[in-house]
Amino acid sequence: MFPALFEKVIDMRRPKGIKTRKAVAKRFKISGTGKAMRLRAGKRHLMATKNAKRRRTLGTVQQVDPTDTYRITQNLPFSH
Numbered sequence: 111m112f113p114a115l116f117e118k119v120i121d122m123r124r125p126k127g128i129k130t131r132k133a134v135a136k137r138f139k140i141s142g143t144g145k146a147m148r149l150r151a152g153k154r155h156l157m158a159t160k161n162a163k164r165r166r167t168l169g170t171v172q173q174v175d176p177t178d179t180y181r182i183t184q185n186l187p188f189s190h
Contacts, residue, residue, distance in 0.1 A: 131185035138174065138182050140189040146174040146182045 139147050152160075153168040160168075174182060183190050 128187045130188060134182060134185040135189075138186070139171075140183065140186060144183075144190055146179045147171045148174050 137148065141147050148171065150168045150170065150172055153165070157165060
């Protein structure tokens with residue numbers, strides 16, 4: 111009656127293997143020397159109350175604490 115409904119369904123799953131944790135990839139970057147870098151918190155809103163030096167500093171990246179670097183690099187398998 112409906113031959114298209116009874117045909118074999120092609121399996122479209124992703125290949126098995128290691129995957130990048132996308133939430134970590136959006137927040138951290140690995141530098142050329144292997145350090146985990148992050149953006150500074152506090153630059154989303156209320157910028158008018160912060161002075162220019164503070165705004166400039168908030169725009170720079172900072173190195174992640176070494177105790178957290180291992181977990182970040184484990185979640186970014188293709189970055190290092």
